[in-house]
Amino acid sequence: MFALNSDTRSPSRVALLALVLALLGSASMLYYHLGLFIPRSLELRASIGLGNGYSFGNDFYQVWLTSRECVRSGSDPYSAAMTQKIQTGLYGRTLDRAIPTDPIDQRRFPYPIFTDLLFWPATRFSFELARVALLCLLIPLTAGTVLLWLCVLDWRLSWNWVAVLLSLTLCSYPALEALYALQLGLIVAFLLAASILALQRARFLIAGILMALTTIKPQVTLLVIFYVLLWSLSDLRRRRNYCVGLFTTLIVLVGGSLAVWPNWIYSWIHGILAYRSYTPPPLLTEVLTRPLGARVSGRATLLLFAGSMIWAAILAWRNRNAAATSPAFLLTLGLLLSLTTIALLSGQAVYDHLVLLPGILLLLRHRSKILCAGSVPRILAAAGAAVLFWPWVAAFALITLRPLMTTAFFFSAAVFALPIRTAASLPFAVLALLAYVKKLNLADNREAA
Secondary structure (H helix, E strand, O other): OOOOOOOOOOOHHHHHHHHHHHHHHHHHHHHHHHHHHHHHHHHHHHHOOOOOOOOOOHHHHHHHHHHHHHHHHOOOOOOHHHHHHHHHHHHOOOOOOOOOOOOOOOOOOOOOOHHHHHHHHHHHOOHHHHHHHHHHHHHHHHHHHHHHHHHHOOOOOOHHHHHHHHHHHHOOHHHHHHHHHOOOHHHHHHHHHHHHHHHHOOOHHHHHHHHHHHHHOHHHHHHHHHHHHHHHHOOHHHHHHHHHHHHHHHHHHHHHHHHHOOOHHHHHHHHHHHHHHHOOOEHHHHHHHHHHOHHHHHHHHHHHHHHHHHHHHHHHHHOOOOOOOOHHHHHHHHHHHHHHHHHOOEOOOHHHHHHHHHHHHHHHHOHHHHHOOOHHHHHHHHHHHHHHHHHHHHHHHHHHHHHHOOHHHHOOHHHHOHHHOOOOOHHHHHHHHHHHHHHHHHHHHHHHO
């Protein structure tokens, strides 16, 4: 098995060099996203008559607006009228399917209604003030997520390496997308990490409460909730408080919402089904099956999705007795979260890819074991590292070489989008490497036996 107490201290000059490179890459990605990518996107929106609405905080705007309207007039957040209000706030007008340049995304309210209940205090302030306050909260929460996962992995690093991880995470493409849109997925990622740490410290009631709160975006933590529920049931006498915290909080959230909006579950499910029809499909379809053609794609998607869910269920069942601090438990979490980004999340949900963080950290934690395991894992590790670090390297290269390019060439799709080209590949790379680590773990177990 991979020990959890591997060497964490590298020579100071190496750590300082890594920090300098990380800061350089982070600054490049930050400038690319906020100084080039976002202005270009806003320019294109304005050119098609959609530039008179909110861009910064566009995801949180849906929550703020529906919560305000629900409190004031009891409006249904899933109604067509509310969708039109959301579109007007985000684009300056309602979207028209007859206009080819209008976005396909209808921007329906996608969250469970209790999300509005949790965030209703924000409606006491203007959206301009609320979004700034939320940004000031999300930045330290995202940094805290990194620190929490380091605690979960029991990985003690020098300040240099912690600074490297924090700068690269905060200035990664998923984090920047999430921070700009004020995605609630950042809160979910923090709550998930905090819940797992509470599990490890036998604070089961708190862990259950925190896990229940992650259901403001249930698709992100569904597989993990399933696994940890199996894990708690495997030793119910000692871990029953996790179930108490989880189900009591869910009953309060769902029941309180039903008391205010009796039909919200039906409306939410109807909205989710509609949402899936106009947003990009999961990466499983987008990357793996769509190239097969329309005739084969549907069946292939169904088979791969069913196979993925069966494999996830088997993985969770086999590791239900693992200690919360064990490599088996942590590896299972990483695999399930990687599978989530591929099979359950929309292909455009790059902002939710921060849930890959525990898997990435786990791989970095055991990099020496992977590299010593043979040529195949070394090749996989090299490919994974290239995919992981490409955005920062490409952003730096693009900014450096910009004076040598014409404006038309620089802003062409083939060149301008280079730093974000690997966004869809990262979940597959992390899943493949974690699966190989799992194989190595099994081999170690057989040798030990």
